[in-house]
Amino acid sequence: MRIAGRPVSEGVARGQVLLSREPITFFGGVDPKTSEVVEPSHPLKGEKLAGKILVFPHSKGSTVGSYVLLRMAKRGVAPAGVVTVRPDEVVIIGCIISGIPSMTGIDEASLGKIRPGSLAEIRVGRSHAELVLYE
Numbered sequence: 001m002r003i004a005g006r007p008v009s010e011g012v013a014r015g016q017v018l019l020s021r022e023p024i025t026f027f028g029g030v031d032p033k034t035s036e037v038v039e040p041s042h043p044l045k046g047e048k049l050a051g052k053i054l055v056f057p058h059s060k061g062s063t064v065g066s067y068v069l070l071r072m073a074k075r076g077v078a079p080a081g082v083v084t085v086r087p088d089e090v091v092i093i094g095c096i097i098s099g100i101p102s103m104t105g106i107d108e109a110s111l112g113k114i115r116p117g118s119l120a121e122i123r124v125g126r127s128h129a130e131l132v133l134y135e
């Protein structure tokens with residue numbers, strides 16, 4: 001299955017899908033040292049973002065979230081790729097400064113078609129972006 005979107009940060013990455021139907025708070029909600037989701041009652045609590053193709057609607061919370069993405073990247077525990085439904089500045093800036101391939105604008109209904117844990121590849125160029133799901 002291929003899901004089209006809009007480019008945020010160029011690059012190609014492959015990994016397991018980590019899917020959230022809920023927004024993610026990076027500052028305070030994700031441990032930048034380990035990439036673990038620590039926000040109480042978040043559906044991904046206890047999951048680590050490291051190396052995953054992270055798919056979620058959009059972020060929420062502080063603008064400092066961009067630097068949480070950068071801190072994870074500097075420690076080598078950032079998501080391999082980031083895919084969102086709605087563009088937001090925290091994710092856009094965070095992925096650009098961290099060099100994380102990222103796309104946005106996927107159809108919200110697509111979230112229901114993605115199997116969590118499936119292998120996926122994100123391919124983002126200057127003018128195209130797609131998420132390819134292998135399973």
Ligand SMILES: C/C(=C\C(=O)O)CCOP(=O)(O)O
Nearest residue numbers: 027061062063064065066090
């Ligand atoms: C720059 C900020 C905090 C800091 O330096 O630690 C303020 C961030 O403002 P938000 O309203 O949380 O985006």
